[in-house]
Amino acid sequence: MMDAMKHTRRDCLIKGTVLALAGTGVIDGCTHLSPRYAALKTANPRRAAVIWFSQTGHTASIGRLVAHVLRAEGLDVIEGDYRQFDASSLPSFDIIIAGSPVFYYRVPVNFRQWLSRIPPLDGIPAASFVTFGGAGHNQHNTAFELLECLAERGALPLCIDMFSHMSAFAPTWSTGREARILRYRDLPNDSTFDAARAFARRALSIVRGREDVRVESRIAFWQILKHMDLPWWTKLFCSKHAINRDNCIQCGKCGQICPVGAVSYRDYRVNRSKCIFCMGCVNNCPTGAMEMTYAGSEVYGYREFLRRNNITLRIPPELARK
Numbered sequence: 001m002m003d004a005m006k007h008t009r010r011d012c013l014i015k016g017t018v019l020a021l022a023g024t025g026v027i028d029g030c031t032h033l034s035p036r037y038a039a040l041k042t043a044n045p046r047r048a049a050v051i052w053f054s055q056t057g058h059t060a061s062i063g064r065l066v067a068h069v070l071r072a073e074g075l076d077v078i079e080g081d082y083r084q085f086d087a088s089s090l091p092s093f094d095i096i097i098a099g100s101p102v103f104y105y106r107v108p109v110n111f112r113q114w115l116s117r118i119p120p121l122d123g124i125p126a127a128s129f130v131t132f133g134g135a136g137h138n139q140h141n142t143a144f145e146l147l148e149c150l151a152e153r154g155a156l157p158l159c160i161d162m163f164s165h166m167s168a169f170a171p172t173w174s175t176g177r178e179a180r181i182l183r184y185r186d187l188p189n190d191s192t193f194d195a196a197r198a199f200a201r202r203a204l205s206i207v208r209g210r211e212d213v214r215v216e217s218r219i220a221f222w223q224i225l226k227h228m229d230l231p232w233w234t235k236l237f238c239s240k241h242a243i244n245r246d247n248c249i250q251c252g253k254c255g256q257i258c259p260v261g262a263v264s265y266r267d268y269r270v271n272r273s274k275c276i277f278c279m280g281c282v283n284n285c286p287t288g289a290m291e292m293t294y295a296g297s298e299v300y301g302y303r304e305f306l307r308r309n310n311i312t313l314r315i316p317p318e319l320a321r322k
């Protein structure tokens with residue numbers, strides 16, 4: 001009873017603060033997006049683009065599953081990470097689905113910037129999804145933010161969805177809080193994959209039926225943080241970010257994965273002011289040569305975390321057969 005009261009009081013306090021801040025305009029209020037079908041390119045999409053940004057593979061895996069479903073529905077599908085995607089081809093598609101991880105409560109800055117520069121998508125229907133860590137923070141509004149990025153380029157907004165995964169935020173386990181991450185060691189699971197399949201079919205059926213839909217953002221405490229350049233603040237806790245010459249095998253993975261060109265692996269340099277602290281380099285280095293110290297602890301990457309905990313991430317069966 002006491003516990004329940006404590007919860008109620010805490011919830012009231014949080015919600016009251018959020019509402020007060022919303023009232024003063026400090027955080028974004030609720031907004032919504034709806035498609036204007038008068039501008040629709042076609043209600044019978046034949047070509048689909050599924051694009052994503054992914055640093056440890058979660059978003060890529062959902063993206064591939066979405067692409068597989070659309071293909072099974074008879075569409076011609078091109079899929080891939082935006083870093084390998086020809087942006088100028090986007091207007092030639094009849095439907096676009098974009099996916100992103102939630103980083104620091106929002107769509108990562110590199111992906112937002114790329115989307116702001118893509119050609120106009122007038123009349124092309126679009127849907128968005130995010131993958132996020134465990135219980136997650138701000139995933140609904142991040143998926144909404146991604147849809148907004150597409151709508152700002154003229155796309156017709158259809159729907160959003162979010163998929164929980166085991167978080168890839170390396171400082172959490174490196175500073176001794178493995179349990180917080182391992183609670184979600186079974187994700188993604190069958191329900192995740194079913195939800196992703198349903199999301200792909202839903203996006204398609206909305207366009208085919210010219211359904212009147214309304215996608216809404218939510219008033220949330222986390223929206224305040226969205227405006228605070230969190231990667232910059234988080235970086236303040238990082239006292240070392242460098243390549244260990246003895247361990248580096250010059251495979252080039254870190255340079256390839258860094259979305260902002262901050263890693264020059266050939267001359268073992270990391271440009272820390274360019275770095276957006278996405279952890280892609282640490283999480284993917286196959287030999288642990290990317291050294292990082294966060295809040296006094298040595299950070300080790302996602303691949304190593306999976307290995308130490310004997311975890312094999314599941315992939316959807318239809319993709320495993322490929």
Ligand SMILES: Cc1cc2nc3c(=O)[nH]c(=O)nc-3n(C[C@H](O)[C@H](O)[C@H](O)COP(=O)(O)O)c2cc1C
Pocket residue numbers: 053054055056057058059060100101102103104105106131132133134135136137138139165166167168169170277278279
């Ligand atoms: C730098 C970084 C920041 C993150 N920030 C958040 C966050 O704010 N909210 C959240 O729910 N998950 C957060 N996560 C967890 C990721 O969203 C999650 O691991 C995601 O599935 C990774 O996708 P990917 O494998 O496609 O890169 C973060 C992970 C990293 C590496």
